Amino acid sequence: MNYNFPQLTGRLLAWYGENHRDLPWRHTRDPYAVWVSEIxxxxxxxxxxxPYYERFMAAFPSVHDLARAPQEKVLKAWEGLGYYSRAKNLQKAAGEICAQYRGQIPSDPDALLALPGIGPYTANAVLSISFGVSAPAVDGNVRRVASRFLALNEDITKAGAQRTVESHLTALIAQTARPDLFNQAMMELGATVCHPDSPSCPRCPWQTDCQGHLLGCPQAFPIKPPPKKKRVQQAACGMVQDPEGRFILSRRPVQGIWANLWSLPLCVADENQNPAHMLAQLLAPLSAVMPSEASARLRHVFTHRVWLIDGYRIPVDHPLSHQELPAGWVCLSLEEALAYPLPAPMPPLIQALL
Ligand code: SF4
Incomplete structure (x- = not known):
């Protein structure tokens, strides 16, 4: 298929000029702000x-501020956004930028890609928006738009299909002196017009050339392998509360799900394990008696798994002191607990168990 690339790029940028949303990170080309927003x-x-972006930038206005902040403060600012490894990598990378580049975000692609949490998409977004480099930023939304436009008849998860998409976008972005606007326009088209389930083709600047639309089946693209079934795990967590209303939070391990965040004591079962028994064993040193029934149930969906969490009210008849708690456990009032960095399902579970 022969496309008129200058015309396609021109139509996309004209459409973006008239239709883009006013978003806070679009008022700056500061690489730090662009990087934070993209992550x-x-x-x-x-x-x-x-709102997260605005609060985060107010709390950590520069790479230096982020690098020297306590990790707990960064995680608290991220609380509820999920995928906490993003926040940890962001801070780790900020530390490396301060140590190696005196706080200046590098404009060299290899240097950017060597930083924690920065992959080709983020690197190209920062390079194009902040440094004017002609490099397409290709994420799932942009791949969807391009694969529909090309009616790409290959599994989009395969390297060959991704190369086809990239070379098409590289040819398009080469037509403009504003690669920053091109990449933002592609993101905007994917987010506001070429929706996953119902693309609004009549509003699209590429409607007359889009092969998926011309075939009458844009939703058939991108072609993907069937989704994997999520693993379902049973879990139990306990609100161990003393007569003064204080309860225990424990710090999650440094690796794995919710790493370094704080939660009610939590046991997640593998097959053939009983999470309530695991929790009872965990809490036995506190003379805490598990009730037979859970008081709350919560379903939390991750990318590849689901946790079904039973919440237990476990009152103890003596004041809890820090001396009797294992390392990494604390005993707190509700107000104190809510100031800790908690995984998203924890605040509602705590409220349900009070
Ligand atoms: S014409 Fe429709 S399917 Fe094609 S890119 Fe535009 S919105 Fe997506």
């Missing part, structure tokens, strides 16, 4: 990100 936007909707 937050991974797997997360724009309307969710906006």
């Amino acid at each position: 937050m936007l991974q797997q997360t909707q724009v309307k969710t990100v906006v």
Whole structure:
């Protein structure tokens, strides 16, 4: 298929000029702000990100501020956004930028890609938006738009299909002196017009050339392998509360799900394990008696797994003191606990068990 690339790029940029949303990170080309916004936007909707972005930039206005902040403060600012490894990598990378580049975000692609949490998409977004480099930023949304436009008849998860998409976008972005606007326009088209389930083709600047639309089946693209079934695990967590209303939080391990965050004492079972028995054993040194029935149940869905968490009220008849608690456990009032960095399902579970 022969496309008129200058015309396609021109139509996309004209459409973007008239239709883009006014978002806080679009008022700056500061690489730090662009980088933070792009990391937050991974797997997360724009309307969710906006208040987080504004609070985060107010709390950590520069790479130096982020690098020297306590990790707990960074995790607290991220609380509820999920995928906490993003926040940890962001801070780790900020430390490396301060140590190696005196706090200046590098404009060299290899240097950017060597930083924790920065992959080709984020690197190209920062390079194009902040440094004017002509490099397409290709994430799932952009791949969807391009694969529909090309009616790409290959599994989009395969390297060959991804190379086809990239070379098409590279040819398009080469037509403009504003690669920053091109990449933002592609993101905007994917987010606001070429929706996953119902693309609004009549509103699209590429409607007359889009092969998926012309075939009458844009939703058939991108072609993907069937989704893997999520692993379901049973879990139990306990609100161990003393007569003064204080209860225990424990710090999650440094690796794995919710690493370094704080939760009610929690046991997640593998097959053939009983999470309530595991929790009873965990709490036995506190003379805490497990009730036979859970008081709350919560379902939390991760990318590849689901946890079904039973919440137990476990009152103890003596004041809890820090001396009797294992390392990494604390006993707190509700107000104190809510100031700790907690995984998203924990605050509602705590409230349900009070
Ligand atoms: S014409 Fe429709 S399917 Fe094609 S890119 Fe535009 S919105 Fe997506």
